[in-house]
Amino acid sequence: MSRSFDGVPVVREATFEVRPGSVTALVGPNGAGKTTVMLILASLLQPTSGFVRVGGFDPVTDPASVRAVMGWMPDTLGSWPTLTVQSAIRTTARMYGIDAEASARRADELVELVGLGALAGSPTRVLSRGQKQRLSLARALVHRPSVLILDEPASGLDPAARADLRELIRRLAGEGVAILVSSHVLAELEEMADSAVYLTAGVTASADTVARATSARRQWRIRGLDRDAVPAALAAIGVTGDRVQVDNLGTLVSVSGEADAAALLRALVASGVEISSFSPAVGELEHTFLDLNRSSSMEGDLR
Numbered sequence: 001m002s003r004s005f006d007g008v009p010v011v012r013e014a015t016f017e018v019r020p021g022s023v024t025a026l027v028g029p030n031g032a033g034k035t036t037v038m039l040i041l042a043s044l045l046q047p048t049s050g051f052v053r054v055g056g057f058d059p060v061t062d063p064a065s066v067r068a069v070m071g072w073m074p075d076t077l078g079s080w081p082t083l084t085v086q087s088a089i090r091t092t093a094r095m096y097g098i099d100a101e102a103s104a105r106r107a108d109e110l111v112e113l114v115g116l117g118a119l120a121g122s123p124t125r126v127l128s129r130g131q132k133q134r135l136s137l138a139r140a141l142v143h144r145p146s147v148l149i150l151d152e153p154a155s156g157l158d159p160a161a162r163a164d165l166r167e168l169i170r171r172l173a174g175e176g177v178a179i180l181v182s183s184h185v186l187a188e189l190e191e192m193a194d195s196a197v198y199l200t201a202g203v204t205a206s207a208d209t210v211a212r213a214t215s216a217r218r219q220w221r222i223r224g225l226d227r228d229a230v231p232a233a234l235a236a237i238g239v240t241g242d243r244v245q246v247d248n249l250g251t252l253v254s255v256s257g258e259a260d261a262a263a264l265l266r267a268l269v270a271s272g273v274e275i276s277s278f279s280p281a282v283g284e285l286e287h288t289f290l291d292l293n294r295s296s297s298m299e300g301d302l303r
């Protein structure tokens with residue numbers, strides 16, 4: 001799909017697929033076009049050109065069918081301020097054509113599912129930001145969609161609510177829902193996504209580019225029971241120079257892949273140093289994201 005605003009291209013032939021039963025992360029820097037892509041999928045914005053199908057339906061020519069199968073949680077959703085939480089969900093269900101009795105039942109279920117039971121009878125204007133996010137999620141789920149599009153769903157949620165959200169998203173994927181989720185908290189996406197679409201300046205990174213970025217050297221963080229013993233042990237096994245950095249959290253070593261990391265750990269343990277933690281300094285998504293954006297800004301510098 002492509003989309004321009006006033007002739008300025010914002011999404012440029014973005015190409016990806018989200019499979020039923022999977023969670024796909026949509027990742028990109030500010031202004032990359034993530035919300036624009038999601039609005040197009042949600043049938044709220046027309047692509048300038050391209051081919052888009054959601055649950056088999058075309059959001060341009062058949063938005064009603066798309067909306068029937070799709071749940072959409074925007075980054076911020078206005079809530080009818082005077083309605084109660086329960087009636088806001090019930091009203092949403094009625095708008096999807098669900099009958100009055102089933103709508104009331106569904107609202108009761110969802111209020112509990114998103115942890116708003118204690119506020120069911122309160123007007124939505126009293127909700128905090130995180131509680132509004134929960135309400136927005138409940139509204140996205142009201143018609144049991146088979147496709148879910150979630151724009152920054154965890155923003156404003158407290159740690160327990162984030163954990164609940166992750167579990168819910170994984171459970172829905174387990175039930176066969178196709179889920180596309182954007183977030184800037186990559187560590188969090190890492191725990192729920194099966195795959196990722198990287199968007200930079202409106203362009204999706206190709207599989208080859210992602211594979212190159214994924215296999216680029218990355219830093220691993222090593223901690224030992226005796227902090228100073230780790231750099232000494234690294235030096236003794238010949239890992240020195242700008243491959244090694246020491247900071248107040250431990251030692252960072254640049255490593256070229258999982259096999260390299262495993263060999264390094266084996267050598268360190270064999271040298272007798274007591275290692276208490278050994279892990280990538282940043283997760284896979286963040287590493288790939290940073291590497292892709294580093295390369296695209298370098299290309300920009302060269303142009």
Ligand SMILES: Nc1ncnc2c1ncn2[C@@H]1O[C@H](COP(=O)(O)OP(=O)(O)OP(=O)(O)O)[C@@H](O)[C@H]1O
Nearest residue numbers: 005006010028029030031032033034035036037184
């Ligand atoms: N209606 C519009 N008219 C003109 N430009 C727009 C419009 N909507 C979005 N843009 C521009 O398109 C670009 C992409 O915006 P978009 O909101 O899709 O990015 P994003 O990846 O969701 O960013 P963020 O991570 O900051 O939320 C931005 O440069 C934005 O200014």
